[in-house]
Amino acid sequence: MNGSTVTLMDINKERLETIYRFAKKYSSEVKSNINFQKTMDRKEAIKDSDFVINVAMAGSHEYYEKMRAISEKYGYFRGINSVEWNMVSDYHTIWGYYQFKLAQDIAFDVEALSPDAWLLQVANPVLELTTLIGRTTKVKVIGLCDGYYTGRRDIAKALGLNEKEITFVAIGLNHDIWVTEFKKGNEDLYPLFREWIDKEYPSFYKTWYEEVKSNPLAVHVSPVMVDMYKTYGLIPVGDTVRNGTWKYHRDLETKKKWYGPLGGFDSPEGWKFYLDREKKEAEKIKNVVEDPNIRVSSLFPSEPIGLDPVVPVINAIANDKKSIIQVNVLNNGAIDGIPNDVAVEIPAVVDAKGVHIDKSYKLPTKILNFAIRPRIVRMEWALEAFLEGGKEILFEWLVDDPRTKNDQQVEEVINALLSMEENKEMAKHFRG
Amino acid sequence: MNGSTVTLMDINKERLETIYRFAKKYSSEVKSNINFQKTMDRKEAIKDSDFVINVAMAGSHEYYEKMRAISEKYGYFRGINSVEWNMVSDYHTIWGYYQFKLAQDIAFDVEALSPDAWLLQVANPVLELTTLIGRTTKVKVIGLCDGYYTGRRDIAKALGLNEKEITFVAIGLNHDIWVTEFKKGNEDLYPLFREWIDKEYPSFYKTWYEEVKSNPLAVHVSPVMVDMYKTYGLIPVGDTVRNGTWKYHRDLETKKKWYGPLGGFDSPEGWKFYLDREKKEAEKIKNVVEDPNIRVSSLFPSEPIGLDPVVPVINAIANDKKSIIQVNVLNNGAIDGIPNDVAVEIPAVVDAKGVHIDKSYKLPTKILNFAIRPRIVRMEWALEAFLEGGKEILFEWLVDDPRTKNDQQVEEVINALLSMEENKEMAKHFRG
Numbered sequence: 001m002n003g004s005t006v007t008l009m010d011i012n013k014e015r016l017e018t019i020y021r022f023a024k025k026y027s028s029e030v031k032s033n034i035n036f037q038k039t040m041d042r043k044e045a046i047k048d049s050d051f052v053i054n055v056a057m058a059g060s061h062e063y064y065e066k067m068r069a070i071s072e073k074y075g076y077f078r079g080i081n082s083v084e085w086n087m088v089s090d091y092h093t094i095w096g097y098y099q100f101k102l103a104q105d106i107a108f109d110v111e112a113l114s115p116d117a118w119l120l121q122v123a124n125p126v127l128e129l130t131t132l133i134g135r136t137t138k139v140k141v142i143g144l145c146d147g148y149y150t151g152r153r154d155i156a157k158a159l160g161l162n163e164k165e166i167t168f169v170a171i172g173l174n175h176d177i178w179v180t181e182f183k184k185g186n187e188d189l190y191p192l193f194r195e196w197i198d199k200e201y202p203s204f205y206k207t208w209y210e211e212v213k214s215n216p217l218a219v220h221v222s223p224v225m226v227d228m229y230k231t232y233g234l235i236p237v238g239d240t241v242r243n244g245t246w247k248y249h250r251d252l253e254t255k256k257k258w259y260g261p262l263g264g265f266d267s268p269e270g271w272k273f274y275l276d277r278e279k280k281e282a283e284k285i286k287n288v289v290e291d292p293n294i295r296v297s298s299l300f301p302s303e304p305i306g307l308d309p310v311v312p313v314i315n316a317i318a319n320d321k322k323s324i325i326q327v328n329v330l331n332n333g334a335i336d337g338i339p340n341d342v343a344v345e346i347p348a349v350v351d352a353k354g355v356h357i358d359k360s361y362k363l364p365t366k367i368l369n370f371a372i373r374p375r376i377v378r379m380e381w382a383l384e385a386f387l388e389g390g391k392e393i394l395f396e397w398l399v400d401d402p403r404t405k406n407d408q409q410v411e412e413v414i415n416a417l418l419s420m421e422e423n424k425e426m427a428k429h430f431r432g
Numbered sequence: 433m434n435g436s437t438v439t440l441m442d443i444n445k446e447r448l449e450t451i452y453r454f455a456k457k458y459s460s461e462v463k464s465n466i467n468f469q470k471t472m473d474r475k476e477a478i479k480d481s482d483f484v485i486n487v488a489m490a491g492s493h494e495y496y497e498k499m500r501a502i503s504e505k506y507g508y509f510r511g512i513n514s515v516e517w518n519m520v521s522d523y524h525t526i527w528g529y530y531q532f533k534l535a536q537d538i539a540f541d542v543e544a545l546s547p548d549a550w551l552l553q554v555a556n557p558v559l560e561l562t563t564l565i566g567r568t569t570k571v572k573v574i575g576l577c578d579g580y581y582t583g584r585r586d587i588a589k590a591l592g593l594n595e596k597e598i599t600f601v602a603i604g605l606n607h608d609i610w611v612t613e614f615k616k617g618n619e620d621l622y623p624l625f626r627e628w629i630d631k632e633y634p635s636f637y638k639t640w641y642e643e644v645k646s647n648p649l650a651v652h653v654s655p656v657m658v659d660m661y662k663t664y665g666l667i668p669v670g671d672t673v674r675n676g677t678w679k680y681h682r683d684l685e686t687k688k689k690w691y692g693p694l695g696g697f698d699s700p701e702g703w704k705f706y707l708d709r710e711k712k713e714a715e716k717i718k719n720v721v722e723d724p725n726i727r728v729s730s731l732f733p734s735e736p737i738g739l740d741p742v743v744p745v746i747n748a749i750a751n752d753k754k755s756i757i758q759v760n761v762l763n764n765g766a767i768d769g770i771p772n773d774v775a776v777e778i779p780a781v782v783d784a785k786g787v788h789i790d791k792s793y794k795l796p797t798k799i800l801n802f803a804i805r806p807r808i809v810r811m812e813w814a815l816e817a818f819l820e821g822g823k824e825i826l827f828e829w830l831v832d833d834p835r836t837k838n839d840q841q842v843e844e845v846i847n848a849l850l851s852m853e854e855n856k857e858m859a860k861h862f863r864g
Contacts, residue, residue, distance in 0.1 A: 084832045231824050231828075245828065245831045245832050246831055246832050246836075247827075247831050247839060250838065250839075337771075339769075339771075365812075365816055365820070366816065366820065366822075366825075368812075369809070369812045369813055369816045370813070370816075370825075370828045373808075373809045373812060374809055374832075376805075377801070377805045377806055377809060380797075380800075380801045380805060381801055381802070384797055384798065384801050384802075388797070388798065390798075392663050393798075393802075395679075396663075396677065396802045399516075399677045399678055399679050400516045400677050400678050400806075400834055401834065402832055402833065402834050402836055404678075404834055406682065407679060407682075
């Protein structure tokens with residue numbers, strides 16, 4: 001990427017300044033000659049780009065925490081947004097009106113100002129937003145998530161395998177991916193995995209349990225992984241284990257049973273841990289920027305570019321370095337049994353010509369039926385809510401929910417959420 | 433149908449004898465020259481047929497009532513089978529193991545013994561069974577239901593329209609059909625319908641309310657019809673109003689609010705009323721057979737062949753009388769947004785060459801998303817349960833159900849149902 005220009009854009013001036021200085025400092029440390037720009041004007045940032053990376057969250061964590069608190073007041077533990085196969089806390093679907101609008105507006109800008117650019121949709125909900133942008137614009141969009149990479153790392157480590165020596169194909173929907181090929185050379189590793197569950201998991205579990213006492217985010221090898229494998233027949237990867245039915249998420253007690261003493265990533269304590277960590281990371285970045293004695297590299301002891309597929313995708317396309325990368329793109333026949341206009345997550349060949357889906361994948365009917373189809377229904381509902389509005393759609397989202405005791409509860413929670421000062425525009429969208 | 437042979441088949445000798453005598457008596461009354469046969473051997477009945485009509489219910493109403501009672505003991509009002517968009521009481525899906533097996537076995541027999549025959553699948557669940565047979569056999573299957581016809585009749589009557597003068601196209605899935613075209617000549621009747629709701633429904637409702645005090649089966653013009661129209665945007669027809677979300681079915685009180693003082697067709701009282709009526713009908717048939725002074729025709733004052741599309745379909749195919757008939761067939765592109773291998777209900781041209789789907793229909797996304805897609809998920813789950821077995825599938829059916837308080841409740845109701853003496857074979861299927 002030598003010689004390229006990276007334009008950072010934020011609506012928050014202070015944050016923009018910090019990350020700009022951070023980037024410049026890092027760049028000079030590693031002696032890159034990337035030209036950094038900064039702007040608070042989105043259109044200026046997007047104009048004439050080759051790649052646009054959307055990592056924005058409209059509102060803020062605080063905004064969603066406020067909606068979560070209101071939901072819980074009316075009996076909706078973890079918020080009305082958290083439903084079967086959408087239990088990941090920062091995956092804002094039904095209440096993501098502003099997030100959808102922002103992502104679509106960015107895509108419209110790309111369409112108008114950089115029609116040949118690749119839009120890398122990193123901000124969640126990747127499934128909904130990649131599908132939305134794929135359906136409603138002509139933009140070349142790729143949804144990207146690090147879940148596959150962190151999941152693969154943790155599973156390989158747990159089984160004592162060298163990540164680089166294995167074939168580990170996981171397909172499905174974002175946060176709902178399943179290992180269809182697990183091999184070392186020609187050797188199927190599923191028998192080894194089953195043996196590991198039977199013989200080693202009980203003692204592995206003890207070590208894991210000790211770890212999650214202080215780190216609730218270590219979920220990839222939780223008992224949910226084992227239980228999902230036994231229930232659905234394939235290994236769930238990455239954030240898939242944070243997902244699932246109410247079996248794992250009914251209440252705090254249930255979450256503790258499955259995800260350890262803090263209740264896992266998406267419990268009150270786990271999520272607070274995550275938000276606090278995010279704040280600390282932001283503080284660290286500020287410190288690095290302000291303290292000439294700290295090197296940026298010291299923040300990343302071993303993985304300077306992290307596990308994110310963003311740089312590999314840009315490298316593959318911009319430099320024509322043919323690579324297999326885990327991407328989210330409209331299905332178009334890649335996975336049997338999933339409609340063509342739904343964004344699937346698959347490993348695809350990426351090069352200067354783009355993303356190539358050169359084969360057709362299959363999922364067992366059990367996974368299609370119980371993990372994929374219900375998730376697609378919720379995705380369609382969230383898109384319908386955003387595209388069409390109508391208060392009755394919010395009602396439909398909740399009427400069959402196991403947390404709902406009666407219609408009044410649904411009416412009340414919807415009204416409370418739409419009455420928030422921050423939700424004026426959203427209320428207009430839904431109430432007409 | 434002059435000169436044709438109709439073979440009646442039943443595993444119950446007494447019932448077979450009664451219906452055989454009933455048919456012969458009616459035939460002689462109307463001076464038809466149909467040749468009636470009877471047999472208790474299914475294969476004999478099916479061999480060399482042009483049409484096979486499956487109206488069989490495996491087990492009996494009592495068997496399903498027993499499963500319903502056990503379900504209710506564990507907190508599942510109206511049974512584990514009754515879930516969102518499958519609230520019709522005799523539509524046995526997840527607990528329909530024997531019903532699915534019987535229907536598939538009949539289809540296999542048709543495939544082997546009368547491969548050119550048309551199989552008319554009248555027994556419910558028409559959606560599941562038509563799809564199952566369409567997917568797993570080469571049989572020419574048509575699912576048939578009278579819901580469209582009785583619904584059209586009742587709606588036309590309520591609005592003071594002559595049924596014969598209107599275009600009334602309803603499409604979707606069986607028990608989940610919606611009026612996409614409602615016209616008299618070129619005049620769209622939807623404005624008239626809206627006016628009727630605003631101006632006349634309040635007084636119409638009072639008359640309706642008086643009627644359902646003694647006849648809980650009068651549901652087609654219940655407030656649910658109006659509410660579904662307002663929620664989803666099109667008129668629901670026939671048994672569609674008995675369906676829907678938990679909004680209409682959460683508990684007896686809710687059912688009474690929507691379906692009148694007895695709680696409608698699919699309430700404890702309503703369903704008992706229906707089963708009692710069925711018993712009385714059977715008694716009447718017995719009486720007619722045994723009493724030479726009663727004519728069969730006296731049982732059908734005005735509609736000798738009822739509203740069922742069975743005879744019209746046979747007439748259209750056998751006599752090449754081109755007709756438009758409401759049928760259930762695999763979609764194959766008939767309705768946009770529904771997979772090709774799902775049985776849809778549509779009006780189709782039927783003649784000697786079969787069923788012709790010569791146009792493509794569209795449903796509003798709101799109906800596709802909220803009424804059709806969730807129903808297809810349940811259909812797929814019921815088929816998976818039948819084809820693959822596995823106790824975990826019964827668990828998945830209930831884990832996200834609003835009636836479920838915890839996993840133990842699910843385990844207990846499943847174990848109680850599978851422990852029934854009648855369910856030995858079913859238990860083996862699910863427990864392996």
